[in-house]
Amino acid sequence: MILWLVVFVAGALALMMMRVGAWTWLVAELAWIWVGGVTDQANAIVCILLAIILCVPTLLIAIKSVRQTLITRPALDVFRKILPSMSDTERDAIEAGTVWWDADLFSGKPDWNKLMQLPPPTLTAEEQSFLDNEVTQLCAMVNDWDTTVAWQDLQPEAWQFVKDKGFLGMIIPKQYGGKQFSAYMHSQVIMKLSSRCSVAAISVMVPNSLGPAELLLHYGTEEQKNHYLPRLARGEEIPCFALTSPYAGSDAAAIPDVGVVCKGMHEGKEVLGFRVTWNKRYITLAPVATVLGLAFRALDPDHLLGGNAEPGITCALIPTKHPGVVTGRRHWPLNAVFQNGPTSGDNVFIPLDWVIGGQAQVGKGWRMLMECLAAGRAISLPSSSVGFSKMAVRGTSAYAAMRRQFKIAIGKFEGIQEALARMGGNLYMMDATRRMSSLAVDAGEKPSVISAISKYHVTERGRIVVNDGMDVIGGKGICMGPGNFLARVYQQIPIAITVEGANILTRCLIIFGQGAIRCHPYVLKEMAAANDTDHDRALGDFDKAFFGHLSFVAANMARSLVFGLSAGLLAGAPTNAAEETRVYYRAVSRMSACFSLLTDVSMLVLGGSLKFRERISARLGDVLSQLYLISATLKRYEDDSRQRDDLPYLEWSVQDALYRAQEAMLEVLDNFPNPFISLALRIWMFPLGLSYRKPSDRLAGAVAVAMQTPGASRDRLVADVYQPDAETDPLGSGERAFNLLPQVHEIETRLKQSIKDGVLPPIPQSLIEMRRWNARAMEQGLINADERLVLDDFAHYGDITVQVDDFGPDLDMGKALQKPQEPVLIRSA
Incomplete structure (x- = not known):
């Protein structure tokens, strides 16, 4: 009897997992009852009862006409009653975009082979050259200190370089004069710029994300594309896109900005168009933009377009020099000082041809915006977070490995290792997510749910990485100056958390709200x-x-x-x-x-x-x-050829x-x-x-040690970021000293016996004093000239790394505002 029941349970579970039809269930039930009868596991009465309990309901379900009458029709009536109401905005958000690996995860049975068959993201030779040359050159021209203290923007030479070298047209096809880079290349550029200067990254990011170029490519008329895309690609036009209103925020259905359909004069002719009134804020690049992408609520009370009196959200392109367009003063977003500000207009007449996509796209703006959010949410913001996180991990791990307290490197303290493990582990997963989301976009997907996941979780983990970095470097992190590689990033983190759908909104309403229905x-x-x-x-x-x-x-x-x-x-x-x-x-x-x-x-x-x-x-x-x-992390491990040294991450x-x-x-x-x-x-x-x-303490320790060990594994963790010169940048000095550590440790280990015997004094904690110690070791023949040079270089560059910037009584603000044209050489140790 027990075996017979076990067979029933196991068989039922197997049939459920295989998702067989009702007729198969009926045959299996009858076979099980018959076996029970012929083996005397159940008498005739039990078999009849089991047939009534199991087989009759299954038969009713198997017969389609009976099933629809008895079950489906009542269920449909109930479903219609409990189905929650849905606004047009919610419907557009749910229907926009595509599903990808997120649907597999929703299925309960992800098809791993499908994911593993996808090729790893790669760059073309042209893309790699641009990343190695033009992007590196731009990074060398800018840094967070100069842009925030001296310029409050990119300096003019950097802006011109950005325009001349095609940074503003990375997503624009070659036929319009653009670069036509892949989403992965877009991600690589933003990541590298973010490892150096947030203002540069944001200034390049916005025109290549949710904005006029993206919308024109998908929805613009041929005339609009031919006019604007070449000008955007050459940097002749600087675009911005205005969506957020002071009293609507993320609720697009409540946008108070209105455009009323009417006739008006344009270029000496009476044409059909809109009289638009708007008031927008938080608009990146608005203060310097030459073309304004604008979202407004279209109204057609006189039915001049022949349709609904309230067509809905509409997107248009308006030259900022057009009469009535008001470019407001600048916002000041948390010392990132990228160009950001309000824009407004009162009863500004624009022709119907300025609507993106023309009359056919009137009222379809919100759907357009939702489908184009993937670039900003899946590419730009995660890439910028990964970029500054790689910089933070690189600088912090080097600092922890070199900085000595109580006669040992602080990176050996378990408390520090706990923070370093979070930094390294989170960064490995963040970068994997960035790469996989880029792969989805390059595969032709418009991944609305995945883009929300990437935006929220990569930016949140970026916050964790930088906060831990600040804890590790301590007092150096809270004193402003060109030698502080984390302070500006620490100040600016909430920007990524807030923009393109604040993280609270994204987590609470978008990820599951869209995913539960779409996936x-x-x-x-x-x-x-x-x-x-x-x-x-x-x-x-x-x-x-x-x-x-x-x-x-x-x-x-x-x-x-x-x-x-x-x-x-x-x-x-x-x-x-x-x-x-x-x-x-x-x-x-x-x-x-x-x-x-x-x-x-x-x-x-x-x-x-x-x-x-x-x-x-x-x-x-x-x-x-x-x-x-x-999933992204596991795929990264495969794409990286299963590097066993990366297994702790x-x-x-x-x-x-x-x-x-x-x-x-x-x-x-x-x-x-x-x-x-x-x-x-x-x-x-x-x-x-x-x-x-x-994760266990042992595993966390292994991650921390890997981060503090020069070599291929650490290089992969922080790959593709800008590497500043050691002679002109304290972050570069730290990396130079860090790479000398294996040789330094080897020399110091060999000299331990001499220290124990009293031939040499203990190794000084002060790197400045270490030079005298090096000289004494050489005088006694304990090290040769090459080894002394290694130790002297380590002391020199290491001292620069641990130093904290200082200023005059007025914080040298007058000198800072002189707008430096050349990099200032770092002071000698």
């Missing part, structure tokens, strides 16, 4: 069927989607339990995965099934109110996000993300309105107890 294989289909006015078609479509959804839930229920009982050993992994990472693929597959189950139960229990339960939806979004970040970041995903699930369950369902789900998904823990 789910059935919800959008059910919603479409429920809104279909053709009753017969609606019933057929809903029947297919509804029972597909039930099968989907059953499959994930089975997977969650089976994977939980097997501790993930039965979960899926790619066939060619590295043995050392296979456990992590299985963990993601298991958590994907649990996440899908939890999502469906949440939607069932909370219904339409889930839309307003932002804490729960945010935590569900956190689970999806962590699974995406882990991978393991730390993946273990941290798995723990975060598990905690987010538990927080959802802890706040479920139904405690019985919450308890049942917790036992079902984690039948052997909680599976994931934070």
Whole structure:
């Protein structure tokens, strides 16, 4: 009897996971009952009862006409009643863009082989040359100190270089005079610039992200493209895009800026157009822009366009010299001092031809904007965060390895190693996410959910990296000056957190709010069927989607339990995965099934109110996000040819993300309105107890040591950033001293016995005093001239690294405002 029941449970779980149809279920049930009867596991009465309980409902479901009458039609009526209302803005946001790997993670059964078959992102020879030459030259021209203290902007020579070398036309096709770079190249450029100067990165980023060029490429008329794109590519036009209004913020449906359709005079002719009134703020490049992209709410009370009296959000291009356009004074965004400010206009007449895409795109502006957000959210902002994080990791790890306290390098203290491990582990995952999201855009995707995940989590982890860096370098980090490589970045971090969808909004409303509908294989289909006015078609479509959804839930229920009982050993992994990472693929597959189950139960229990339960939806979004970040990290390891030296970074970041995903699930369950369902789900998904823990101290120590060890692994971690010259930049000096450490340690180790015997005094903590110590060691024949040069160079460049800038009584502000034209040589140690 027990074996017979075990066969039933195992068979049911297997059929659920395989998602077989009702007729297959019926045959399997009859076969199981028959076996029970012929083997005397059940008598005739039990067999008849089992047939009634199991087979009759299955038969009713298997017969389509009966199923639709008894189940589908009532379910459709209920679904229509509980379906939450959706504004046009929400509908456009949900329908915009495409789904990609996020849909696999929602499925509960990610197809790892599909992901692994994607080629790693690469650059063409032309792109690599531009990155090595023009981008490096621009980095050498600028730095955060000069742009923020002396210029409050890019200096004129840098602006001209940006225009002349085509930085503003990286995404514009060659036929219009642009560079036509890939999304990955766009990402590489922004990352490298961000490792040097935020103002340069932002000034280049905006024209190549959400703005006139991006919108023109996708929606502009041929006439608009032929006019504007070559001028934008040559830098003759500086673009900006004005969306945010003081009293609307992120609520595009509430935009108060209005354009009323009317007739007016333009270039001596009466034409159809809009009389637009607007008041916008936070507009990057607005103070220097020559062409203004403007989003406004179109109204057509006289039906001059022949359609709706309120067509909706519309986007237009307006020359900033057009009569009535007012460019306001500058905003001052947290010492980043990039060009940013308000723009306004009162009853400004613009011709209909200035609408992006012409009359056909009137009222479609919000959809246009949502579909073009991928570049800014998936490329620009994550790339800038990775860029300054690489700079922070590079400078901080070098500082920790050289700076001595209590006669040892501070990087050997466990407290410092804990912070360094967070920095290195987070950076490895951030860079992996940047690369994979770029790959999606280059594959032709418009990844709305993935772009939100990338924007939120990479910028948030960037904040963690810089905060930890500030803690490690201590007093040096809080004293302003050209030698402080972290202060300006620390001040400017909230900019990336805030722009293009503030992170609170992105986490609470966008990631899961869009993902639950767009990435789910059935919800959008059910919603479409429920809104279909053709009753017969609606019933057929809903029947297919509804029972597909039930099968989907059953499959994930089975997977969650089976994977939980097997501790993930039965979960899926790619066939060619590295043995050392296979456990992590299985963990993601298991958590994907649990996440899908939890999502469906949440939607069932909370219904339409889930839309307003932002804490729960945010935590569900956190689970999806962590699974995406882990996927990107595992793919990076494969793309980098499975570098075993990088394994500590991978393991730390993946273990941290798995723990975060598990905690987010538990927080959802802890706040479920139904405690019985919450308890049942917790036992079902984690039948052997909680599976994931934070990274161990041993692993954190391994990450910290790897970060403080010169070599290929650390080079890969901070690859493709600007490397300043050691003679003119304290950050470059730190790297020079850091690279000398292996030789210094070898020499010092050899001299330990001489110190112990009293031949030499103890190694001084002061790098300035170290020079005299070096001279004494050479005088006694303990080191040769080459070794003394190594030690002297280490003392020289290391001393520059640890020094803190000082100024006169007035902070030398008069001297600072003299706008330096040449780099100032660093002072000698």
